[in-house]
Amino acid sequence: MSVKEVLHTDLAPAAVGPYSQAVAANNMIFTSGQIPINPKTGKIEATTIEEQTEQVMQNLHCVLAEGGVAFDRVIKTTCFLADMNDFAAFNGVYGKYFPENAPARSCVQVAALPMGAKVEVEVIAVKG
Template sequence: MKTIINTQNAPAPIGPYSQAVAFNGLLYVSGQIPMDPATGEIINTGIIDEARQVMENLKGILTEAGAGFDDIIKTTIFLTDMQTFTQVNEVYGSYFTENFPARETVQVSGLPKGVNVEISVVAAKS
């Protein structure tokens, strides 16, 4: 049976989807953008701040589901400009300690709300 995960510590979905779904020991977390969950405002003060907000949004959802960054097995990073890869990678890497997840990073022509970065994850949840 699937379990829907929702928290106020991450932005509310802006469409017909859930923040995350747990199923058969896995947690599928929808892509997070740099939106402040408290205000609904998009963080657009630079790619480092944007990436940090995305990671904090992921953290809020993972925590609600009883998981953490060490439980992530796969991530997907979407960037509108691959030139920001190094900065996003530095922020992203600061949330992991070891046993890093599998990952791909792709450049896309656009993201919701005109943001520059979106990250989704899959985590193993016991």
């Protein structure tokens, strides 16, 4: 029996390197960071921070669903912004996915994100 289960869904962008969309282990799900790639085209189409955050959260929704959980099971997020001036606008969209009992979170500005993305988010969720 394997200690971990690799999760994959075609409803979220495929991994573009040696990593998995998510891994389930010990009743927990750990997602890789999601950037705002449209899984149908493989490209970033959204231009504003709000649109990009929405795409990121939809991608995470699909990955979490593959593991049998939803946002209410998320206990920790790590958020990366290319520009901290986007923090308030990012929060406006992000908050819709955690209307109550929000998870613990870190949010940092980074020098750059893959494919010129404005935002990347990874989550840890508990199953069951």
